[in-house]
Amino acid sequence: xxxxxxxxxxxxxxLPNHEGLLKFLGEAYQGIYLTQKNRPAxxxxxxxxxxxxxxxxxxxxxxxxxxxxxxxxxxxxxxxEELVLAANGIYxxxxxxxxxxxxxxxxxxxxxxxxxxxxxxxxxxxxxCPYGEVTDLxxxxxxxxxxxxxxxxxxxxxxxxxxxDLPNTKSAEGRKLWxxxxxxxxxxxxxxxxxxxTPEKLAEAMKIVNDKRRALQRLAALRAADPTPISGLDALLxxxxxxxxxPIRFTDMLNKLCDELDGRVKEKVGVVPAGAPRVLVSGxxxxxxxxxxHHLLETSGAAVVGEESCVGARNYRALTPEKFAGLDDxxxxxxxxxxxxxxxxxxxxxxxxENIVKMRDELKVDGIVHYALQFCTLYTSESFKVAKxxxxxxFLRVETDYTMEDAGQLKTRIEAFLEMVRNRRK
Ligand code: BJ8
Numbered sequence: 409x410x411x412x413x414x415x416x417x418x419x420x421x422x423l424p425n426h427e428g429l430l431k432f433l434g435e436a437y438q439g440i441y442l443t444q445k446n447r448p449a450x451x452x453x454x455x456x457x458x459x460x461x462x463x464x465x466x467x468x469x470x471x472x473x474x475x476x477x478x479x480x481x482x483x484x485x486x487x488x489e490e491l492v493l494a495a496n497g498i499y500x501x502x503x504x505x506x507x508x509x510x511x512x513x514x515x516x517x518x519x520x521x522x523x524x525x526x527x528x529x530x531x532x533x534x535x536x537c538p539y540g541e542v543t544d545l546x547x548x549x550x551x552x553x554x555x556x557x558x559x560x561x562x563x564x565x566x567x568x569x570x571x572x573d574l575p576n577t578k579s580a581e582g583r584k585l586w587x588x589x590x591x592x593x594x595x596x597x598x599x600x601x602x603x604x605x606t607p608e609k610l611a612e613a614m615k616i617v618n619d620k621r622r623a624l625q626r627l628a629a630l631r632a633a634d635p636t637p638i639s640g641l642d643a644l645l646x647x648x649x650x651x652x653x654x655p656i657r658f659t660d661m662l663n664k665l666c667d668e669l670d671g672r673v674k675e676k677v678g679v680v681p682a683g684a685p686r687v688l689v690s691g692x693x694x695x696x697x698x699x700x701x702h703h704l705l706e707t708s709g710a711a712v713v714g715e716e717s718c719v720g721a722r723n724y725r726a727l728t729p730e731k732f733a734g735l736d737d738x739x740x741x742x743x744x745x746x747x748x749x750x751x752x753x754x755x756x757x758x759x760x761x762e763n764i765v766k767m768r769d770e771l772k773v774d775g776i777v778h779y780a781l782q783f784c785t786l787y788t789s790e791s792f793k794v795a796k797x798x799x800x801x802x803f804l805r806v807e808t809d810y811t812m813e814d815a816g817q818l819k820t821r822i823e824a825f826l827e828m829v830r831n832r833r834k
Contacts (some may be wrong), residue, residue: 415470420542421830422534422680423523429536430462431677433697440703444639446679448672450665453643457649462694464652465652466538469498478601481543483528484551485749486574488742489591490728493613493655494605495597500539501548501651502528507532507810509511516561517554522781523809524695525558532565539652540566545600547593549574551753570596572645576754578747587687587743594739610738615727620655623662624724625733630669631713632771634686635678637669640712641702642679647719648696680711685829686772688715688765691779691787698810701779701818711770717779722749725763752786760790761797768801775802775829777822782809801830 410416416426437458456464469479480492492499507523508532516529531537540546546568548559563569572589575582594605601611612768625644630637646665650658671680687710689701694717702712715721728745732738750760768776778794780787788807795803804825808814 410463410803411468415467416538417507419466419470419538420535421538421541422536422646425534426536428460429506430745433461434459436697436699438700439685440453441641442643444641444679444706446677447625447642448638448665450661450668451638453661453665454642458645458696462538464656465487466542468654469500472498472513474543476825478544479542480597481540481546481568483555484549485723486549486551486623486746486751487547487572488746489617489655490610490742491590491594492604493616494603494609495594495602496609497597497601499634499651499655501545501695502537502543503651503693503695504528504531504537504696504808505648508536517558520783521554521558522692522783524693524781524784525554527695527810528651529558529562532562543568544751545570545596547572551751552784554783571791574753577756578754583747586747587740589640589745590739590743605735605786606737607732607735610643610735610742611730611732614730614738616655616659618730619657620650620662621724621727623659623666624650626666627662627669628714628721628724630666630673633673633678635676635680635684635712635771636684636686636711636713637672637678639679639702639706640687640689640706640710640715641699641706644694644699644702644712644715644719645696646721647715648694650723651719672719678711682711685774685826685833686711686713686824686829687777688712688714688764688767688771688773689720689777689779691791692781692784693720694716695719699814700808700812701806701812704815704819704822705777708819710775710822710826713773714758714767716767718751720769721763722751742778752790757790761794764794764798768798774833775804775825777804777806777825780805780807782807802832 423570478497481500489499504527512533513526513529547570550556575585652774726748729741778791791805
């Protein structure tokens with residue numbers, strides 16, 4: 409019996425199946441993460457966070473809600489975190505990266521829905537996600553068709569959805585619509601929390617969120633070193649944890665880790681031999697515990713040095729300007745900052761190609777692996793344009809889901825790709 413059983417019971421979780429899920433997670437973590445060699449000592453904090461993924465952090469949120477705070481769930485990096493914090497809310501990323509409750513999810517969703525959407529449905533319907541249960545409001549967005557329709561059904565089940573109408577072009581009209589949606593979310597949060605969002609509260613929230621982004625940027629820049637001082641798997645984990653840990657504590661611990669990595673870079677200490685093929689992973693987000701592609705790449709001899717993804721650069725690339733003149737100007741700046749995000753749900757989306765090229769050059773990448781979740785029309789379609797624009801640059805297109813059924817086949821393709829990259833460098 410765990411210390412948290414009573415809490416999980418009160419949250420309505422299915423205790424026997426939840427225990428099975430935690431066991432599976434613990435074993436996967438042991439096999440994928442704890443077998444890595446020469447990890448930085450600073451990863452100890454992030455190992456601890458994972459070991460308590462449904463424990464301590466949930467308890468903190470439960471206690472904070474008892475003290476009057478509200479939990480705000482999100483599924484997308486377009487939802488402004490600054491507004492949530494300024495309303496004294498707790499920001500909780502809800503995307504799930506494991507195949508759970510698929511038969512239940514398929515009662516509501518077509519089979520050819522991407523794994524990310526099926527997983528958030530499945531976790532809810534199988535009563536296995538404590539994070540969904542500690543939310544008072546869930547903010548969705550009109551990004552892809554799959555999400556749009558899934559949110560309607562999710563609202564029928566939870567009754568907690570607030571949908572932001574995200575335009576699909578960055579035209580003057582689109583910007584106007586988005587600015588109005590940012591204001592509408594502000595009003596909704598104020599109504600829910602009873603907290604008035606003032607310029608002072610926004611300034612404080614912007615600093616907290618920007619500090620987190622600055623720490624993530626620092627980690628990203630350190631990975632440009634050869635040998636890279638941290639594995640792609642560990643960096644991915646940190647980017648995943650950024651969506652639900654306490655932001656101030658997270659930033660502090662990440663900066664401490666980066667201090668250690670600074671030392672490693674100076675001493676040329678790496679986690680893979682110098683000269684290992686350097687890979688940029690680009691495309692769909694990878695929510696916890698989706699570590700499949702990084703694991704396959706790194707156990708095949710690659711060093712993953714960047715993620716051009718929402719669980720990666722798309723989340724931290726832009727800061728929100730911290731200087732503004734009053735509330736309206738602050739909301740303008742927030743709306744503009746979020747519209748710099750280059751998700752494939754926008755058309756045209758040329759910024760994404762520019763950003764991929766920039767990351768490729770800054771991180772001294774040898775090959776790009778384009779990752780799209782199966783049935784994600786946006787990223788699978790855009791992968792063709794990305795490949796074309798990159799011309800002869802080594803590019804591997806991967807389309808997969810959360811199961812391990814295609815792991816053998818993927819590994820064979822990855823090994824052949826890395827071989828080609830190595831030969832090209834000779
Ligand atoms: S800003 S990438 S987090 S929408 S994988 S559910 S797109 S069918 S997750 Fe996303 Fe926001 Fe864009 Fe980022 Fe649909 Fe594709 Fe599934 Fe996706």
